[in-house]
Amino acid sequence: MSAASSTAPPSRRVREEVARDVAGLPEPPGLATVLVGDDPASAIYVRSKRRRCVEAGIRDLHRHLPGDVTQARAAAVVDELAADPAVTGILLQLPLPRHLDAAALIDRIPPEKDVDGLTEASAGRLALGRPVCARALRAV
Numbered sequence: 001m002s003a004a005s006s007t008a009p010p011s012r013r014v015r016e017e018v019a020r021d022v023a024g025l026p027e028p029p030g031l032a033t034v035l036v037g038d039d040p041a042s043a044i045y046v047r048s049k050r051r052r053c054v055e056a057g058i059r060d061l062h063r064h065l066p067g068d069v070t071q072a073r074a075a076a077v078v079d080e081l082a083a084d085p086a087v088t089g090i091l092l093q094l095p096l097p098r099h100l101d102a103a104a105l106i107d108r109i110p111p112e113k114d115v116d117g118l119t120e121a122s123a124g125r126l127a128l129g130r131p132v133c134a135r136a137l138r139a140v
Contacts, residue, residue, distance in 0.1 A: 015056060022057040029088040030059035031115065032081040036074060036100065037067030042093045049091065061087055067097050074100055078108040089115040 008016070022028055031053050035046045050060045061084075063077055074096075081087045090113045096102045111121040111132045125132050 015052065019056045028057050028059050030061045030086045031089045031091060032061040032063060032084075032087045033091045033093065034063045034065065034074075034077065034081070035093045036065045036069055037097050039095070042095075046091075046093050059086065069097075069100075071100055071104070074105055075108055078105055082108060082110050082113060087113060089113055091115045092118075 031049070033046045033049055035042060046062070050062055053060050061081070063081070065074060065077060078090070078092065081090050090109050092102075092105060092109065094102060096105070106118045107120065109119055111119050111125070114122045114132070117123060117126050117131065122132055
């Protein structure tokens with residue numbers, strides 16, 4: 001570690017370490033962020049996550065759905081991401097518009113791609129002290 005790195009804030013050191021680890025992988029992980037609607041705070045949060053991923057060499061696989069998207073269409077997008085081998089982690093940005101059933105959409109995320117740990121399986125394992133990290137995190 002260089003002298004500059006050793007005096008950097010911990011968050012910067014972690015970002016640098018993640019970027020080095022990702023660079024050493026045969027295939028970069030991919031984070032799919034799903035933003036529904038145009039909530040300003042959610043947009044800022046997701047934009048920040050996307051920027052940090054790109055900085056770390058993680059593929060940005062963002063999906064932005066309109067605020068009036070149907071439950072069926074939102075579910076289809078989550079299912080597509082769950083089945084996509086290029087997607088190693090899924091972040092479904094909450095809150096969702098009121099007409100959508102967030103729990104039903106969260107339940108469609110496979111535990112091994114559940115970046116936020118919100119699925120029942122992920123939350124249960126976390127409560128038991130046996131978390132399942134998204135492949136994107138395990139790889140790094």
